[in-house]
Amino acid sequence: MEELARQKSSDSCPKPSGRFAHATPIGTKIVSLLVGGILVASAPAAAEGRLPGATVFKACAAAGPYWPTMTLALDRASAWVACKQQARVIRINTKTHRVNGRIRLGAPVIAVASGYGSIWAVDTQSTLYRIKPSTARVTKRIRLGAIAPYNVWAGGGSIWVADDQGAEVIRVSVAGRILKRIRVGDGPADMAFSETTAWVINHRDRSLNRIDLVTNAVSEVATVPGDAPERMVLLDGTLWITGRGTDLVEVDPQSGKVKATIEIGAGGIDVVEAAGALWVPVRSAAVDVTGLPTMEVLRRVVASTRHVSTAATANGRVDVHGLQAQAGFVWIADNRSGLVYRLPT
Numbered sequence: 001m002e003e004l005a006r007q008k009s010s011d012s013c014p015k016p017s018g019r020f021a022h023a024t025p026i027g028t029k030i031v032s033l034l035v036g037g038i039l040v041a042s043a044p045a046a047a048e049g050r051l052p053g054a055t056v057f058k059a060c061a062a063a064g065p066y067w068p069t070m071t072l073a074l075d076r077a078s079a080w081v082a083c084k085q086q087a088r089v090i091r092i093n094t095k096t097h098r099v100n101g102r103i104r105l106g107a108p109v110i111a112v113a114s115g116y117g118s119i120w121a122v123d124t125q126s127t128l129y130r131i132k133p134s135t136a137r138v139t140k141r142i143r144l145g146a147i148a149p150y151n152v153w154a155g156g157g158s159i160w161v162a163d164d165q166g167a168e169v170i171r172v173s174v175a176g177r178i179l180k181r182i183r184v185g186d187g188p189a190d191m192a193f194s195e196t197t198a199w200v201i202n203h204r205d206r207s208l209n210r211i212d213l214v215t216n217a218v219s220e221v222a223t224v225p226g227d228a229p230e231r232m233v234l235l236d237g238t239l240w241i242t243g244r245g246t247d248l249v250e251v252d253p254q255s256g257k258v259k260a261t262i263e264i265g266a267g268g269i270d271v272v273e274a275a276g277a278l279w280v281p282v283r284s285a286a287v288d289v290t291g292l293p294t295m296e297v298l299r300r301v302v303a304s305t306r307h308v309s310t311a312a313t314a315n316g317r318v319d320v321h322g323l324q325a326q327a328g329f330v331w332i333a334d335n336r337s338g339l340v341y342r343l344p345t
Helices: none
Strands: 020-028 029-035 038-041 053-060 070-074 078-083 087-094 099-104 111-113 118-123 127-132 135-142 149-157 157-164 169-170 178-183 189-191 197-202 207-212 220-225 226-233 238-244 245-250 258-262 272-274 277-283 298-302 310-314 322-328 330-333 339-345
Touching: 029 078, 038 189, 070 111, 070 118, 070 322, 070 330, 078 111, 087 111, 149 189, 157 189, 169 189, 197 226, 197 238, 226 245, 226 272, 238 258, 272 322, 272 330
Parallel strands: 111 149, 189 226
Antiparallel strands: 020 029, 029 038, 053 339, 070 078, 078 087, 087 099, 111 118, 118 127, 127 135, 149 157, 157 169, 169 178, 189 197, 197 207, 207 220, 226 238, 238 245, 245 258, 272 277, 277 298, 298 310, 322 330, 330 339
């Protein structure tokens, strides 16, 4: 399994590294070709993927050659999608399915999140934007100074941005002031929050860090098994972690001890909690070695029993660039095809 690249790309998104050429089969068709970690060709796939039972919204086909991983945020009756290559964020009315807001940003936008009454977006030039949901207008621009800004989260009373190559997370006040640059592991990829603690999973050195939200003190909890653990949620006092070449791993957040390893397939792309279960889009074995976010199946894992079932199977190509849950639904953003899927839980 190739390690994710350490060098900075033009758009700051992590990508597979190493000298290899790999064709990714989707069904019986070749849809992409990677050489040295760079997408050099793309052949037509079958009809655009659909998920059985899903409602489909049109969004923006703007993922670019290196894929973002947090392009979807939900806020009441609106879905917000980061359209990376178009350097904008769009607002979709989830009742009418229509785009009813467009915000142009200064550079390709790689992540978006909802929190504390605002929408937050990060671009590749290390600017954090605060957007007012009711007007779809930018109300604040914060220069972060990150080497390679990656994802954005709202939690612990703050906004947080990962610096993928700077090995730190940047804590920002809701008012837009940088509070602290906190050194973590190599390749911070995801965060989870309780009332007093934040956790960071790092996809290159596989370390799990714990941050005291009062003092900003950091401690290393454990090294997580798997090739590139990079997504996690906190549910019922347990951290659930998955990623490239990584099953769903249940980890004690205090000791770092692995409580269970749940077989879900070759590797999870992302994970979200809804209705007492973990929902995990899973790659095929052929796709997992490339790191591409192309989903084979959507797994549902009941947290209390660890029972695994298949919630949906992709009927064609579905790329997962954003995953959220809200009000009885799981949402998936596919920014390659410009679609958002909504499935009932």
